[in-house]
Amino acid sequence: MTDTPAKLAPTNWASPEMTGKLKARYASERRFRLVGLAAVSLSALFLVCLLVSMTWNSVGGFTRTEIKLNIDFPALGLTVDQSQLEAPDAAEVLSRAGLAEAVSLSAMQSYGPQGASFVSDGAWVDVRSKLIANPGLLMQKVQINVAASDDLASAARGEGAPDIKAAYDRLAKQGAVGSAFDPGFLVRSDATDPGQVGIWGALKGSILTMFVTLVLAFPIGVLSALYLEEYAPKNRWTDLIEVSINNLAAVPSIIFGLLGLSVFLTFMGLPRSAPLVGGMTLALMTMPVIVISGRNAIKGVPPSIRDAALAIGASRIQVVFHHILPLALPGILTGTIIGMARALGETAPLLMIGMRAFVASPPDGLTSPASVLPVQIFLWSDEVSRGFIERTSAAIIVLLIFLLMMNGVAIYLRNKFEQRW
């Protein structure tokens, strides 16, 4: 080359200038790395913070303040006899027999005129379930632990008016009040008093809703994934279907709620607040997730399997249902569980279809009014009392445990059946 321009002076890497530059570059490298580490740590910190705050608050939610109550059933003169307690309508009979008044009376006998304000308004329900479980009690004088009133429960946390605090201290000295694990939280339903609430109603609502979602979304999702991946001709209709599915997966969940409201409730006249409608709405939301993960799983099955099956004379349907589907199933199931977990935690669309009512008993069918766990959390979160804050956190922990289990199963499936071709 004749026209080479003048060569610049060769770089002297040992010069102070260059070593200084190098030092600065390494410092910037370290800073950048630290920023990255900080970002990861901060994100993890948020998670820890959230979980710790929920767990911390939930401890009180799984326990409740209870007060000992001496009840002399024979002396109370309830107009009930033992045989009635074995009948199926025992609960109703006891309610009508004035059990509530009897319990307040016992409280006053035990703790003086103030006594009635120590027990929860719903304490008689505790007594009722004890009686139904063991009708023989009706002939005895017994000591039963019942839910303490909200005021007393606050006093147990060191809150509230001074006089009730003093009363609490007095009772505590007698050993009459205390905090106890409350297994009833898992078997009761919504109530107005935080001492009496439980999540079974919401949990059952969630289970029923998820059942409907699964029954609808899984077959439809898997079948459309199979169609799109294995059979669909390349034409405008197929494109339209694909675009629909991809967009549905990203549509805000509340829009599905609007759809459920105007189509299922207003147009089809299905009942409000029902697990059936909730499940249908969530199924529409979950289906695209299943289709997308299903297609990926089906894509993962190598063409050689198809060729092998076709070559021995299997029809296209047989290829898919005998070979492709079983091989893709773990992937499809993983996607389904993840979609179902998302549906289980979903709240907004269910609010749209009326699932925000106070439902005090567990739903007994797909069409009876129900609540679901996340909605129950939302409803309780509106309550200001400290008792409800703890109950809300406890419900959140229950919900998170369910989600964790579902995700655990999904990860297990993925690891166990993941196949590398």
Added chain:
Amino acid sequence: MTTTPKMTAQHVSIYYGQKQAIDNVSIDIATEHVTAFIGPSGCGKSTFLRALNRMNDTIPSCRMEGNIELDGQNIQTSGMDVVQLRARVGMVFQKPNPFPKSIYENIAYGPRIHGLAGAKGDLDGIVENSLRKAGLWDEVKDRLTDSGTALSVGQQQRLCIARAIAVDPEVILMDEPCSALDPIATARIEELIDDLKGRYAIVIVTHSMQQAARVSQRTAFFHLGKMVEYGKTSDIFTNPREERTKDYITGRYG
């Protein structure tokens, strides 16, 4: 060899996890020469090349034993900084890998990160100079702002060579630089290598014996992770000492 070698390697062995890729290779690389590494694929020649500027560090499972020196300084010790080493020992890859930036930015990248250009004018000078040396200036001088990926593959490879030149290296490693190119583009790269050898020590890995014979002054033959023979290119091709070299060159295997 009469002059002091630019780089020397002593008893170098390289492992990928448990698998040994290079077994006890010692070699001197002369400055202002083109050294070719030839051998059947999988013989470890590329692995050895990547050891010369420590690109193997980017592969977590890769481990090296032995000594490699640049101007008498061990490149593995802490005294030798890897950033500095790679600036001094540039590399051109098998497949052209221009950054998805403009032609100008591709060349300016190295000088910028190393802080080699003071003023804006300096940078323009370096870019022009490097492109001229790579024989690409006339083709691209009017479209320096076009994306580097818009060039033809042959031009892309010369761009990558220009990019390597721009940081003013002392050694340029080329890992099969023509394997992705057509014969005309290959011829241009070979001319370029010939032009460049006056200023740099060039090490080229190639699977083409003709190419090795055309461009290099010294040739090393690798086989199964060992260096079988190393010497003047003319000697290796006309009068190999080793039977295996002869078999390879005459096309018995490879």
Added chain:
Amino acid sequence: MSPTILFLLVIGLGLITWLAARGRAYGFSAAGRVKLHSLPSYHGWYAALWVIIPAGLFVVIWSAISPGLSIQAALADPSVAALPLMDMERNAIVGEAYQIARGSGQAAFNPAASALVAPMKAAISYYGVIGAVLTLIIGLAGGAFGFLKLRPDFTARTRVERVVMGLLLIASLVAMLTTVGILASLMFETARFFTMISPLDFLFGVKWNPDPIAPLSADTGKTFGAIPLFWGTLFIGAIIAMIVAIPLGLMSAIYLTQYATARTRKWMKPLLEILAGIPTVVYGYFAALTVAPMIRDFAAALGMQNPSTESALAAGLVMGIMIIPFVSSMADDSIAAVPQAMRDGSLAMGATTSETIKRVLVPAALPGIVGGVMLAVSRAIGETMIVVMAAGASANLSINPLESMTTVTYQIVQMLTGEQSFDHPATLSAFALGMVLFIVTLILNIIALRVVKRFREAYD
């Protein structure tokens, strides 16, 4: 007879037909006359489908119309004459009687209803029997038709497979129907809204203060200005949340893919993914319970008068945290899609890792990252529970993040819960807001998916 029992009846009939038809096909092959075209089980399926499809369809239609028929019949009863003629009351009584007669209600609330229970019960069982008989006839007729068509050379497999194909096609149409359903329901109600409120007032008005019980007047439109909602939505979802999520998500992805050891990555990645799996109601509760009070105290410390508990900042911050894993996984994918050769090329020139990331990898991955951020924005602006629980109800047009703000999703929830009358623009406005939300997220998603797709193709 309840639909469940009818369905079981159909399934049972189908099973019997399946067994019978399969047996017949075995008979053909055992007789050895001709080689069967299809396996015996396909013959079984063919005949069974002739039972299940027509009879199943009938059960679906019947369970939709039979309550109406029963009620009609019951209303012919003389006791009906006593019922009030007012529509609403009358319907309530009839509905109650129907529920009781079905056995799902308890004691009658309205005495008039209990009188109607007996005729209602009679009508229901009458139509129940009719339904069962018709189901049986249709099922048997179908089964017999299918059964009689079986021949050794009958192409049962092809025909069954054609039905399966039809089923697959129908399943895949559900997604499209859902999209159409969303569009139709939103458009229908939005159109009704716009007959009452001018679209200009809605889209460009700056005052949002609808009164769900006020009668319509000329000025009603002035209270439906949605600009404050759009602003609140953008401010919380696209600005505050992204200020949190983009740097944290991007840097987390960079650290985990480029710096972290394999072990750290193995632990930290799932940990971040947990953030994505936490239900939004939990985030909302966290925002309301923990973050919002902290921000209120902070605002008070800054000297703000009467800071509200609910603030745009609280909602936006928590939403940002929720979005982190989303941004991080999109960034992770995009950076991973940049060919290794780029990274090697940069490192081979002596660039440090951070220089390579900042100057080569991130610029090269930028289209993918931008697409990911757009998807994240679309998710954030459609997020409901966090803003419902933490952002507040007041439609403020402000740039102070410490103030309470409201969003499109919040107002949708607000307008559609509680007593709603579908004739009032306040209720219908929820659908108009939903329409805006749907269109905006749709556009964002389509553009984002295009960008990401083109980016992927560039490196394939």
